[in-house]
Amino acid sequence: MRPQRTEAIILHTFPARERDKLVVFLTPDHGKVKGYAYGARSMRTRFGASLEPLAKVRIGYVERENDEVVRIESVDLIRSLFPAQQNLAASVAASYLAETVDTFAQSGDPAELIYRLLDRTTEALLAGASPLHVVAYAEVWTLRLAGILPSLRNCNVCDEPLGRPLRFDAHAHGFVCPNCAPVDAQVIANDVAAALDAIMRTPVGEIAASEIAADVLFEVRSLAAFFRRNFLGHELKSYEILSGVLRA
Numbered sequence: 186m187r188p189q190r191t192e193a194i195i196l197h198t199f200p201a202r203e204r205d206k207l208v209v210f211l212t213p214d215h216g217k218v219k220g221y222a223y224g225a226r227s228m229r230t231r232f233g234a235s236l237e238p239l240a241k242v243r244i245g246y247v248e249r250e251n252d253e254v255v256r257i258e259s260v261d262l263i264r265s266l267f268p269a270q271q272n273l274a275a276s277v278a279a280s281y282l283a284e285t286v287d288t289f290a291q292s293g294d295p296a297e298l299i300y301r302l303l304d305r306t307t308e309a310l311l312a313g314a315s316p317l318h319v320v321a322y323a324e325v326w327t328l329r330l331a332g333i334l335p336s337l338r339n340c341n342v343c344d345e346p347l348g349r350p351l352r353f354d355a356h357a358h359g360f361v362c363p364n365c366a367p368v369d370a371q372v373i374a375n376d377v378a379a380a381l382d383a384i385m386r387t388p389v390g391e392i393a394a395s396e397i398a399a400d401v402l403f404e405v406r407s408l409a410a411f412f413r414r415n416f417l418g419h420e421l422k423s424y425e426i427l428s429g430v431l432r433a
């Protein structure tokens with residue numbers, strides 16, 4: 186039995202047996218971890234309200250031999266997502282971020298970058314940032330960290346530097362130069378390409394405070410969705426719900 190104590194962000198909880206919860210959480214050093222919080226569903230639980238999705242916590246747990254599910258010993262709340270949940274779009278965006286990270290984060294491996302992405306984007310939602318800006322940022326960066334965002338600098342076919350306008354070729358799964366672009370290549374508007382560049386080099390807080398227009402971000406999101414679906418073979422479960430809320 187190896188005790189661990191680490192910062193973590195709760196991704197999901199499920200009721201387990203009569204009084205317990207199964208908790209999936211993300212840690213910087215051990216990636217995604219699954220653990221039982223015994224007694225967490227009973228009235229007088231020592232875990233309090235700290236096992237809520239996207240709560241940032243300090244968590245103590247014990248790894249058990251030959252068991253991939255750990256035993257959670259203690260949870261101390263660092264930051265609750267509760268204030269953001271008062272706003273429908275922020276609340277749905279938060280669930281979507283949790284699903285995105287849950288889908289792409291691995292178990293057992295260090296996950297410092299994706300942890301930091303989830304931490305900063307959640308913090309931005311709490312600070313009242315535009316959910317559309319935060320979600321577009323998180324989608325592009327998740328693809329980048331998973332290694333499935335094609336280059337924005339070099340042609341996906343011949344590796345020549347890309348100019349403007351950016352051209353997207355679905356068959357080549359990426360951005361291509363004028364020489365490699367087929368006739369049906371999609372020309373990306375310059376403000377959409379500029380938004381992608383800005384997301385790559387700017388912290389989420391600055392993107393959220395920027396003047397990037399909603400229709401530009403919808404274009405960025407639809408490109409991100411193409412690469413994500415292509416990789417996963419399906420769309421995320423909360424994608425449609427989020428789209429409905431963001432359009433409203």
Ligand SMILES: [Zn+2]
Nearest residue numbers: 340343362365
């Ligand atoms: Zn080329």
